[in-house]
Amino acid sequence: xxxxxxxxxxxxxxxxxxxxxxxxxxxxxxxxxxxxxxxxxxxxxxxxxxxxxxxxxxxxxxxxxxxxxxxxxxxxxxxxxxxxxxxxxxxxxxxxxxxxxxxxxxxxxxxxxxxxxxxxxxxxxxxxxxxxxxxxxxxxxxxxxxxxxxxxxxxxxxxxxxxxxxxxxxxxxxxxxxxxx
Numbered sequence: 779x780x781x782x783x784x785x786x787x788x789x790x791x792x793x794x795x796x797x798x799x800x801x802x803x804x805x806x807x808x809x810x811x812x813x814x815x816x817x818x819x820x821x822x823x824x825x826x827x828x829x830x831x832x833x834x835x836x837x838x839x840x841x842x843x844x845x846x847x848x849x850x851x852x853x854x855x856x857x858x859x860x861x862x863x864x865x866x867x868x869x870x871x872x873x874x875x876x877x878x879x880x881x882x883x884x885x886x887x888x889x890x891x892x893x894x895x896x897x898x899x900x901x902x903x904x905x906x907x908x909x910x911x912x913x914x915x916x917x918x919x920x921x922x923x924x925x926x927x928x929x930x931x932x933x934x935x936x937x938x939x940x941x942x943x944x945x946x947x948x949x950x951x952x953x954x955x956x957x958x959x
Contacts, residue, residue, distance in 0.1 A: 779895055781828025785821045786902040792817035793906065797913045825899060832895035844889045845959035851886035852946070855879045857939035864935045867926040874914065880907040 792814045796803045803810050858879035861868045872878050884904035887896065926932075947957040 779828065779832050779898065781824045782832065782895060782899050782902075783828075785824030785826075785828055786899070786906070788817055788824065789821035789903070790906045790909075792821060793910065794913065797910075797917060829895055829899055835894040836892060837894055837897060838892035840890050840892045842959060845957070848886040848890045849943075849947075849957065851882050851889075853939055853943050855882035855886065856942045856946075857935055858882065860935040860938040860942070861932075864931040865924050865927045866932045866935045870923040870926050873921050874911050877907045877911050877914075880904075 795814065806813065856879070858868065858872070858875045860866075862875035862879070869875050881904055884900045884907065887900040888904070891897070891900065950957040
């Protein structure tokens with residue numbers, strides 16, 4: 779559990795550093811990008827190793843039907859992430875599609891994992907995404923809605939989300955987690 783918490787702190791620090799200490803980050807110049815990148819990679823490694831190595835402590839037992847809700851939310855989260863880069867129609871509605879994707883992903887995983895280390899990991903990443911949205915909105919209160927791209931990009935985002943969902947489900951299955959219920 780300790781590694782998860784250290785990973786979360788490192789993840790949050792790396793991602794919020796520019797917002798919370800802009801002068802210190804600017805003083806680092808281009809070298810700061812490398813420091814942030816290494817910090818993010820290290821945080822992911824710590825969270826994964828910590829999660830895989832944590833003792834299972836049950837907090838609640840999720841009902842089986844939530845697996846299907848989780849899967850639907852995951853398709854939506856992956857669509858939001860793809861839509862962000864492709865500037866599809868939803869990016870004119872949701873200001874922070876990537877952070878909304880992370881929040882959706884975290885909530886989906888909290889629904890189907892009732893153990894302590896899952897609550898710490900996914901709850902921590904959910905909290906980070908919420909804080910990030912608040913910090914960005916305070917720093918940049920005005921938002922110009924982007925013009926949506928054509929239907930081809932929308933189709934591309936949907937297909938990409940479905941393909942990514944299949945790949946992630948296969949990976950989960952390979953790791954011993956049954957994503958289909």
